[in-house]
Amino acid sequence: MKKIIIATKNKGKAKDFEALFNPLGYEVLTLHDVAEDMDVEETGTTFEENALLKATALAEHLQSIVIADDSGLEVDALDGRPGIYSARYAGEEKSDEANITKLLEELRDTKESERTARFVCVIAVASPTMEPFTVRGTCEGAIAQERKGNNGFGYDPVFFVPSENKMMAELSAEEKGAISHRGNAIKQLQSKLTALL
Ligand SMILES: O=P(O)(O)OP(=O)(O)OP(=O)(O)OC[C@H]1O[C@@H](n2cnc3c(O)ncnc32)[C@H](O)[C@@H]1O
């Protein structure tokens, strides 16, 4: 099988990528497989900058084509927070559980109609031989009052998807990929990737 390298240590993200890339005939490798010790600091101020930082660092290290994903949750009532800080919203230990608890607490007095939010996913592609580029996918929804569902990762248990009338965490990996920010970003990437890989 052809291989694709994703510069991530997030196992939930890796599963999302597998659901999207395996049907296209690619095996997904992550930092855990190719460079366990590598840790790229996300010092950018946008999803694009951070995705490019992660992709170019690993592409340089491996001398190979690499993709990276920088993503997060933008909540309208919080003026777009946690945004690029979604992974470390409740602290540097990056706990999905603590992040959700903090989010629900911050939105405790926000009424249902004002709990709109979106997931954003920016994917960067870098290689030793070409200019890196990015694509961006989004998924609109709303933050629920409580958790529901066991699939996915991150904020999926409290992210309500209106088109499915379900939480993101109630969808299978395939269902999520069909409507998610990550799925939408990859759709834009597909035509370009077949030329590159
Ligand atoms: O940087 P890498 O190693 O890829 O892993 P990370 O978890 O730090 O990834 P990001 O810096 O891109 O932060 C993304 C965070 O946004 C949230 N997030 C992104 N996509 C999500 C999704 O599909 N479902 C739920 N939460 C998501 C979740 O909290 C992630 O940890």
Ligand SMILES: [Mg+2]
């Ligand atoms: Mg990160």
